[in-house]
Amino acid sequence: MTGHRVAAITGSGSGIGRELALACAREGMALALADIDIEGLAATEALARTLGVPTFAQKCDVARAGDVEAFAASCEKVFGGVDWLFNNAGVAVLGPAWTATDADWEWVLGVNLRGVANGVRSFVPRMRARGVAARVINTASAAGLATLAGSAVYCASKHAVVAFSECLARDLEQAGDPIGVSVLCPSLVPTQIHQAQRSRPAHLSDTVEPAAAYNDRVRLGMAASPIDAADVAAATLAAVHAGRFYVIPHVQTGGSIRRRMDAMLGDFDAQHTGVP
Template structure:
């Protein structure tokens, strides 16, 4: 897709962090932006900021884990703007803890948002895009955690590996049928957002909210601290996304340190040796 001008772009998780930065960038490129998120006030703040810049936008409270809400998002987008050209399945949440201690409901929460959120986006929006028979593009936000592994964060790793594998398979599906829909998987590194406070959006009626463990606290505290101290600005992810859409690039990845961790993992697999712990220094806080 050469230009985003007058394209209709839906961004989930648009009220904060990477989604907000993508929405702002899309508006600057001249796109009409549909902002979807569970946080009403934050969503309105982003919508007001876009409107103040004269950008056409629509803000819709949407829980991406609920298929009927994603269907309503698509219907209202088409009602308002007549088409959907770009979809960013970006909403995502984080929790830490040992795999066997983590409450069942932590699994449900992360799988609902991080996996089902993407699945609902694909199942609802791809048929609309195919029906339009014009150039379209999907960006699924995974993580460099979807290509690596480490301790105390197993649920998050599991969901992000799922998003990478699912996106690769969809790439092959779309190519096999000769569609005009491109797809990218965005794998951010450490970004300065509110991901370390993701629990603010964990449904309070889901049991297990108050579960505590040293491993969970350590993972969440350290992500919060590292994102604030060493995370890069989310606008860099918006830049990466726009490049991916323009150039129809699938893997939108972090720079070399992270890719070396991926290579170590692939080498472990090639040699069938046990998993190395290969996490870039920025994530361990050991790079000064």
């Protein structure tokens, strides 16, 4: 209970999560930081402290419902509740769809999709009980709006995050709660996501090393990005203030979305209107 508005951010020990945290701190928000990487968390916390806002950090594996529940309980205890929840932690595997192992599916869906669902289950009822305006911001990806080769497991997880977020927004609207939802869909920006295997649990280590070309494509894509993680965070906060649902920071994502929608509607029209 600090008098500050409060942002809780998962995966805030690195990359986009760290920049989201710092952007919130620059707005004067208190920070609740969560990650499995405690060194990364400490580094983010040190940066945030230079901005003069109250912070606390907690080790939390978002794939574990008990960890997320404990994080939500700490947020309530330390700050009295959360105004903005960023379900941001995420990991990726690369390679053709047919090489994905059970462990790949369990790990990526566990963090990317169940992690978001765990956040919603632990935080949203607390937000509803508090009754003040709040927002849930789920990090999906441009890979949740379009598709690309070599990313079937990641794309499937991120499309699921977009669908889950759309349903969440409808549920909250129907319930009449003052809780908004946004879904963040960036294209590639330079972060540590290409080294996501660093946080992979030992019991889910069974995977097929992707051909070097897949990793090269990601590295090149990151290097070519006209914007960085701080720009993504700034675009996210601007969208949150504007009450926007889809946050799509890269201008080139529009073309990918249009091509996918055109393909879908092209096939639909061919079946229903006789247009070839």
